[in-house]
Amino acid sequence: xxxxxxxFLGVEDCSRQEWLNLLxxxxxxxxxxxxxxxxxxxxxxxxxxxKPSTRTRVSFAVAMARLGGQTLDLPPSSTQVGRGEPIADTxxxxxxxxxxLAIRTFAQDDLExxxxxxxxxxxxALSDVEHPCQVIADFLTLQECFSDLDGLTMxxxxxxxxxxxxxxxxxxxxxxxxxxxxxxxxxxxxxVVQRAQRLSQGRCTLxxxxxxxxxxxxxxxxxxDVWSSMGxxxxxxxxxxxxxxxxxxxxxxxxAARDAVVLHCLPAHRGEExxxxxxxxxxxxxxxxxxxxxxxxxxxxxxxxxxx
Ligand code: CP
Ligand code: NVA
Numbered sequence: 001x002x003x004x005x006x007x008f009l010g011v012e013d014c015s016r017q018e019w020l021n022l023l024x025x026x027x028x029x030x031x032x033x034x035x036x037x038x039x040x041x042x043x044x045x046x047x048x049x050x051k052p053s054t055r056t057r058v059s060f061a062v063a064m065a066r067l068g069g070q071t072l073d074l075p076p077s078s079t080q081v082g083r084g085e086p087i088a089d090t091x092x093x094x095x096x097x098x099x100x101l102a103i104r105t106f107a108q109d110d111l112e113x114x115x116x117x118x119x120x121x122x123x124x125a126l127s128d129v130e131h132p133c134q135v136i137a138d139f140l141t142l143q144e145c146f147s148d149l150d151g152l153t154m155x156x157x158x159x160x161x162x163x164x165x166x167x168x169x170x171x172x173x174x175x176x177x178x179x180x181x182x183x184x185x186x187x188x189x190x191x192v193v194q195r196a197q198r199l200s201q202g203r204c205t206l207x208x209x210x211x212x213x214x215x216x217x218x219x220x221x222x223x224x225d226v227w228s229s230m231g232x233x234x235x236x237x238x239x240x241x242x243x244x245x246x247x248x249x250x251x252x253x254x255x256a257a258r259d260a261v262v263l264h265c266l267p268a269h270r271g272e273e274x275x276x277x278x279x280x281x282x283x284x285x286x287x288x289x290x291x292x293x294x295x296x297x298x299x300x301x302x303x304x305x306x307x308x
Contacts, residue, residue: 002306007115008123009108010130011169012199018303019139019173023149025308026140026292026299036067036307043069043305046094048114049104049125050076051230055266055293056125056133060102063298067307072098076105091117099305103127106231121304128162128231129189134265135166136296139174141289142221145261151204153177155219155256157212157248158273159239160188163225163265168192172200179207181215183242212246216255223263224248224273240272249275253283261285 005013014022028034045064047057061071074094076082081090091114094101101118103111104125115122124132143149154171156164160182168188171178180188187193187208196206209215216222227243228236253262262274262283270276279286302308 003300003303006304007118007121008132008300008304009111009115010124011132011135011166011173012195013132014173016173019170022136022296022299022303023140023143023174025302026136026295027143029298029302030140030292030295034308036302043067043099043307044097045069045071045301046074046098046101047071047104047125048074048076048079048081048101050106051104051126053104053125055290056102056104056297059293059297060125060301063294063301066298067301067305069099069301069305071102087113088117090114091122092119095119100301123300123304126162126230128229129192130166130169131162131265132166132170133293133297133300134163135170136300137289137292138167138223138263138265139170139176140292140296141263141285142176142261144288144292145285146220150175151177152221153219153257154179154221154223155212155215156180156223156225157215157252158182158224158243158246159186159227159229160208161225161229163223164188165192167223168196168206169199171204172196172198172206175200175203177204177206179209179215179219181209181212181246183246184210186239186242212252213255216252219256219260221261221263222248222253222256225265226267226269227273243273247271247273247275248278250277250281253278263289266290 102123102125108129
């Protein structure tokens with residue numbers, strides 16, 4: 001079994017059926033139901049991270065170890081690409097050494113350039129536009145909490161950023177109703193919203209609005225992420241002012257369904273996008289969600305490297 005796209009640069013690189021397979025495999029791996037063959041030659045995943053990471057880096061390393069492989073840290077700042085060697089040349093050379101590349105970067109175009117020149121799978125480990133590996137874990141977590149994703153209602157409160165984009169696209173494929181509430185001028189990219197609408201094929205409603213209370217009303221899952229993503233540090237103060245009123249606190253959560261769960265991709269800024277009370281409260285599934293990064297990526301790697 002493999003993935004038809006060959007790469008995983010964004011949610012749309014897998015079909016709805018492949019997303020369902022991915023989530024099923026992630027759950028089966030977590031429950032220990034699948035015995036993976038140890039590859040006869042050790043597979044190596046190159047990690048090219050231009051931004052900091054805890055969860056993504058470590059879960060990729062552990063996932064590869066559990067698949068009988070290993071990771072190789074290749075920070076652009078200490079390789080020649082950081083001194084201007086073209087991405088295309090780097091991708092061609094690295095393809096001769098490693099079996100896949102996981103790249104955390106700023107521009108989605110850089111990922112496309114790696115994928116175009118690479119003969120091994122390229123995985124988006126977060127860009128300014130998407131965070132597709134994160135949302136594998138997010139929907140695995142929701143599947144564990146609610147059994148069935150179909151028809152579930154989720155609210156996303158905060159910045160219309162990379163995480164919001166991947167949530168919109170995956171929700172569309174998986175049939176999850178999603179309401180995204182952001183301050184004016186901080187909404188998701190309309191082109192991504194349009195793509196998500198097309199992908200949904202009428203399976204679910206995807207709404208972009210500005211009222212966090214309206215977004216939360218009756219939602220079974222409420223998700224938030226930081227107000228300033230990596231690379232936006234200079235605008236952080238301005239953003240804190242513009243996002244006032246978008247904190248996921250107990251008052252806002254009270255508008256969600258009684259059994260609603262709270263998700264956050266982490267790292268969190270307690271007292272900004274989420275209150276400590278909610279993050280540590282009984283509705284929070286944030287640390288289960290973080291743990292699930294491991295199983296989501298293990299499944300993704302098993303499929304991309306053709307190990308199952
Ligand atoms: N959620 C997430 O991607 O965390 P890291 O930045 O620590 O990898
Ligand atoms: N939106 C955040 C996600 C971090 C995992 C960022 O890009 O910094």
